[in-house]
Amino acid sequence: MTDEELRLLVAEVVAAAEDKLGQRTEAFFVGDVLGIADWFVVTSGANGRQVRAIVENIEEQLVLAGGPKPIRIEGKEHLSWVLMDYGWIIVHVFDEESRDYYDLERLWADVPRLADVSPASEGF
Numbered sequence: 001m002t003d004e005e006l007r008l009l010v011a012e013v014v015a016a017a018e019d020k021l022g023q024r025t026e027a028f029f030v031g032d033v034l035g036i037a038d039w040f041v042v043t044s045g046a047n048g049r050q051v052r053a054i055v056e057n058i059e060e061q062l063v064l065a066g067g068p069k070p071i072r073i074e075g076k077e078h079l080s081w082v083l084m085d086y087g088w089i090i091v092h093v094f095d096e097e098s099r100d101y102y103d104l105e106r107l108w109a110d111v112p113r114l115a116d117v118s119p120a121s122e123g124f
Contacts, residue, residue, distance in 0.1 A: 006088055009067045010039045010114055013091055016061035017043040020053045023096070026105060027114035037090045040108060044099040048079035054093050055082050062086070 010027045017025045022043035031038035045051040055076065063069060068086055075082040080098040084091035092104060 001088065006038060007114070009062065009065070009086075010041060010089060012062055012065045012067060013041045013058055013089060014043075014114065016058040017041070017054050017091075017093070019061070020057045021045070021050060022054050022093070024099075028108040029112045029114070030108060033111060037085075037088055039089045039114075040104070041089065041091045042094070042099070042104050043092070044094040044096050046096060048095060051079045051082060051093050051095055052076070055084065058084060058091060058093075 014025050014027055022045065025041070025043040028040045028042070029038065030040050043054060045054050055073065059070060059073075071085045071087055073082065073084050080095045081102070082093040084093070094102070
């Protein structure tokens, strides 16, 4: 998969999350500092029902866009933190309380975000 194709899938994930009212949705390029994935997407829902709707919409929209199905999804039974593993992309869907507690944005504050990455950027 090319870097551009991967960026487009990340943009699809972001759009699918926001379509179901995902809050503070951000995508971080972690490929240069983390060996398990290239991108992390972080979003949150106001409650468990909204978290479930976000997760289901991301899964559905990626398939419709020709993207992969997740390798695994963890946390669907509790809906406070759902992790969707797509290999190159890891999606974290939190409820508000869990997102504030874990504060993943603080951990990835120094890496580029999707909004900062243009298709012509070097190193991606």
